[in-house]
Amino acid sequence: MERFIGNVIAFPSSPDLTSAEYNKDLKTLTDFLSKLSAQTLAGNRDSDPLELLDNRANSLGVLYTFFARLSVDKNEIQHLWPKLVDFFSEFDGRQTKFSKDQLLAVLKCLLQFCDACNKPIITLRPLAHTITQLNYPTGAKMFSSLHTKFVKKCLDARSFRAALPILDVDIEEFPAKGSDKDVTYREVLQYFLYGAMIYMTMKKWRRASDFLQFVLSYPGTGTAVTQIQVDAFKKFVLVTLMLEGRNFQLPKTIPQATAKACRILGRPYEAFATAYATGNPDLLRREAALVREIFMADGNWGIAEQCLENFRRLGIKALTSTYSTLSIEAIASRDLDVLGSRAGNTSPEELERYILDMIDRKEVKASLSHSPTNQNSTSCMVSFHDLPASETDILKDLEAQIARTVQITNQARQLDKKLGLSKEWINFTGKKRGPGGAADHVDQGFEEMDDYPIQGRGGIIDMATIGGMVGMETQGFHDYMGAYDPADDDMRPDYDD
Amino acid sequence: MADTFSMADDQGGASGAPSYDEYEQPLPQQTANTTHIIVPDLPRFDLEQYVGNYSGRMKVTRLLFIGNHCPPLAVEALKTAIGIVKADRDVRLYRQAVQSLQVFAPTDPDAKLDEDWIERTTREVKQKTDRLEAELKSYKNNMIKESIRIGHKDLGDHFYTTGDLASAYRAFSRMRDYCTSNKQMLDMTLSCILICIDQTQYTSVQTNVAKIRNHIRSDDELKVHQPKINIATGVALLAAGNYLDAARSFISTNPAIGNDYNTVATMNDIAIYGGLTALASMDRNMLKSEVLESTTFRTFLELEPHIRRALTAFHASRYGECLQILETYRNDYLLDPFLQKHIDKIYEAVRTKSIVQYFIPFSCVTLDAMSTAFSVPSEQMERELVRLIEGGKLHARIDTQNRLVTSKETQLRVEVHRGTLAMAEEYERAARLRMLQINVVRSGLEVKPPKGQLSGGGVMGGALSGRELRGMMFGNGA
Numbered sequence: 001m002e003r004f005i006g007n008v009i010a011f012p013s014s015p016d017l018t019s020a021e022y023n024k025d026l027k028t029l030t031d032f033l034s035k036l037s038a039q040t041l042a043g044n045r046d047s048d049p050l051e052l053l054d055n056r057a058n059s060l061g062v063l064y065t066f067f068a069r070l071s072v073d074k075n076e077i078q079h080l081w082p083k084l085v086d087f088f089s090e091f092d093g094r095q096t097k098f099s100k101d102q103l104l105a106v107l108k109c110l111l112q113f114c115d116a117c118n119k120p121i122i123t124l125r126p127l128a129h130t131i132t133q134l135n136y137p138t139g140a141k142m143f144s145s146l147h148t149k150f151v152k153k154c155l156d157a158r159s160f161r162a163a164l165p166i167l168d169v170d171i172e173e174f175p176a177k178g179s180d181k182d183v184t185y186r187e188v189l190q191y192f193l194y195g196a197m198i199y200m201t202m203k204k205w206r207r208a209s210d211f212l213q214f215v216l217s218y219p220g221t222g223t224a225v226t227q228i229q230v231d232a233f234k235k236f237v238l239v240t241l242m243l244e245g246r247n248f249q250l251p252k253t254i255p256q257a258t259a260k261a262c263r264i265l266g267r268p269y270e271a272f273a274t275a276y277a278t279g280n281p282d283l284l285r286r287e288a289a290l291v292r293e294i295f296m297a298d299g300n301w302g303i304a305e306q307c308l309e310n311f312r313r314l315g316i317k318a319l320t321s322t323y324s325t326l327s328i329e330a331i332a333s334r335d336l337d338v339l340g341s342r343a344g345n346t347s348p349e350e351l352e353r354y355i356l357d358m359i360d361r362k363e364v365k366a367s368l369s370h371s372p373t374n375q376n377s378t379s380c381m382v383s384f385h386d387l388p389a390s391e392t393d394i395l396k397d398l399e400a401q402i403a404r405t406v407q408i409t410n411q412a413r414q415l416d417k418k419l420g421l422s423k424e425w426i427n428f429t430g431k432k433r434g435p436g437g438a439a440d441h442v443d444q445g446f447e448e449m450d451d452y453p454i455q456g457r458g459g460i461i462d463m464a465t466i467g468g469m470v471g472m473e474t475q476g477f478h479d480y481m482g483a484y485d486p487a488d489d490d491m492r493p494d495y496d497d
Numbered sequence: 498m499a500d501t502f503s504m505a506d507d508q509g510g511a512s513g514a515p516s517y518d519e520y521e522q523p524l525p526q527q528t529a530n531t532t533h534i535i536v537p538d539l540p541r542f543d544l545e546q547y548v549g550n551y552s553g554r555m556k557v558t559r560l561l562f563i564g565n566h567c568p569p570l571a572v573e574a575l576k577t578a579i580g581i582v583k584a585d586r587d588v589r590l591y592r593q594a595v596q597s598l599q600v601f602a603p604t605d606p607d608a609k610l611d612e613d614w615i616e617r618t619t620r621e622v623k624q625k626t627d628r629l630e631a632e633l634k635s636y637k638n639n640m641i642k643e644s645i646r647i648g649h650k651d652l653g654d655h656f657y658t659t660g661d662l663a664s665a666y667r668a669f670s671r672m673r674d675y676c677t678s679n680k681q682m683l684d685m686t687l688s689c690i691l692i693c694i695d696q697t698q699y700t701s702v703q704t705n706v707a708k709i710r711n712h713i714r715s716d717d718e719l720k721v722h723q724p725k726i727n728i729a730t731g732v733a734l735l736a737a738g739n740y741l742d743a744a745r746s747f748i749s750t751n752p753a754i755g756n757d758y759n760t761v762a763t764m765n766d767i768a769i770y771g772g773l774t775a776l777a778s779m780d781r782n783m784l785k786s787e788v789l790e791s792t793t794f795r796t797f798l799e800l801e802p803h804i805r806r807a808l809t810a811f812h813a814s815r816y817g818e819c820l821q822i823l824e825t826y827r828n829d830y831l832l833d834p835f836l837q838k839h840i841d842k843i844y845e846a847v848r849t850k851s852i853v854q855y856f857i858p859f860s861c862v863t864l865d866a867m868s869t870a871f872s873v874p875s876e877q878m879e880r881e882l883v884r885l886i887e888g889g890k891l892h893a894r895i896d897t898q899n900r901l902v903t904s905k906e907t908q909l910r911v912e913v914h915r916g917t918l919a920m921a922e923e924y925e926r927a928a929r930l931r932m933l934q935i936n937v938v939r940s941g942l943e944v945k946p947p948k949g950q951l952s953g954g955g956v957m958g959g960a961l962s963g964r965e966l967r968g969m970m971f972g973n974g975a
Contacts, residue, residue: 171933172932173940174936174939174942176939176940177939177940177941183940183942185942185945188937188942189944210926210929210930213926213930214933214934217930217934218934218937218943219943219944220943220944220945221943221944221945221946222946223946224943224944225944229944253927253930253931253934318887321886321894321905322886323895323897324894324895324901324903325896325897325898325899326897327897327898381898383898384894391910394911394914394915394918397918398914398917398921401925402921404925405925408925408928408929408932411932412928415935415936418939419939422939
């Protein structure tokens, strides 16, 4: 018992270990802990390890204690859960690197308990912290089944803002084939669909649209399509309306079977979008009444209502490009308020307030002026001004965009390298190598990647050739892989201006 | 060339045995055209003189067209048409003309079907067809190329005058294999073009024109045939709504054509078609350099001085005057079978262009000034302007308070910056999306069909009904 506590507290032996030494020590400690009996780990009333150890500094020891206690008696979760929540919100991911199974098992207990008492909100902090800590040691932005659980819980708890720190980090990788049984296409799709829904509630339409586009263009084998994709399509149509006020365009990357299924099953949405894009308020009102039931059943009526509300905004915005001054009455007569039940119901005063509101939010740049027509009444004119365009602002945006583009190009290049080192590619080149000669297989293989502006192809092609050469002697190949470090990549995109 | 020959032959031979005697084939374009547009007033031309300019079937076509679309002239036009049709022994057109006449003048002696004549003529035509076919057959047995060609030609001419255009086209197409000289080939193709124009099948006109271009070998031939080809192309392009190319085609027509091609269009027609299409599609500078200063087209324009006046007025920025001239002649053009469907579009285009061109030199114009310039009430002017602005054709904004139209400032630098930014964002998004997709495949996480339900995913690619698709759905969304 004392040895257990002593060993755990003694780790790490000094705060400035190199990562290799740290890993070695950690490994020793993990081996030691896993050999201890559950009794020892669980401790007893006199010396409770949980009291003695610190969640942050001795994460590994605490984890093993929890694990042992829960495996001895499942019901202990009733008393342990506040401590578990604290632990999962604080633990150090470096220490638990080799004990992922135990970590996930304990977390699962906690989640089950929270499900049972129907309190999704208490799981949010632990989940968010665990997700960041799991990715911490590798620095990769890896997807895990926890992501899906987390956003689902956020939705259940209706605390959408809490989801943003995780959602805002772009997923870049998925667990390698077969390494994580919990991750299937369903988890991935659900994560992105739920994520989109959270962004929609936060009115971050652009992000939502990106997430939905990913779901839509998710690759499938053969003609397989899932209901998740169809749901995403429905939401995508509405989000596009919200974002740009025009009819949707399916992303170019969408598989044909998916497009077909979406078109067939999402027909009411398409009709609604078409009516919306015509800009004819009567048509839109009629169409909205027709599809209302269907949208409600799908749970999409809320966003459709927002689209309808936005119709008026877009209409008024469009006026700015046609008119420089226009009377309130003339705008009112245009009947842009499709949410109102009948045509011509809007009073000029209400519309005036509405436009003032739009000006306040800087959606249009305009000014209102009252001029007396006769003794009692005044007529109100709206003067639209050009939106000011500050060049410095735009240049700043451009700079930021350039930086992001460089980053994504680098990412693309790294991915390209990884693909070049993958087994499939090596098999492919190996097979092709025979009679065809080296020159044409290289071209063929990179066709898919042509969408990325990768300037320096030389390195990749070399890599592919090396891969092809060592296809037979796997040992040499693995050595090569071990030595490979993306940071060595010295190719830089040339953007001087 | 060989393959196009065989293609044409395939078309002809597709129906198996020659079916020259299918007299009751409907002619869709003749019936479909009837009286959508009615011109209630007299046009500015004299019917007799107008029709006198044309020859061949075009004369009848135009007469019937006027008869169907212009009640004041209908009786005269239809009676003349009936006379010609009877002489041509075209039974089908005769029936049509009489039917139309019955509407306008039921009591007229010509308004009754002459059954005797119909029966007699049908028989005579049939006899002649049989005779010609028999001759053709014997020629074929003798295997003399030239005789076979002439046999086909006689048959084609016979069908053409008696109004069986489809059979005539087939007969002429079959001549192709027996044409020995270039000239014969040209003649045959020209006949085909003529029939296509009569049938209002303008895409075939264009394919035939393409064929004929391959056969023109010498400059002399070019000189002779170029005008006809130009006119045929022009008419086809006009029908396709490609006004700019149609205008260029008409304008480059050599005036030496005279009335040689009055089975399609007279020189006056060419002036009108060319002038109107040019007005609808060219800007002021192009009008000057390509139309008003064209040496060939000047001759045509002299025949139709008002078109010339309209062109000059447009070029001199007197848009109101130009539009007025066009409006005066609207009725005439509505009675032209080639122009009728396009006249509204052409006038619309001229109007839009006038407004846009009018506005170019100004940064600010009063609405009233514009409505005077285009002689329309200012409300209508405003509506028109709004439509143009919303359509993105006019870069201006309307100030309803002071009744002004002001031009928009364009900030090119800012626009370029915005465009770049948008493009870069789009690129970033697309790149991220694709990389995610690749990673999905790399991790083997593609959507998979449920085991046991589908044998092979790819097999079902073809026609999936909604129900089948629904069956394929699985998994559970939100």
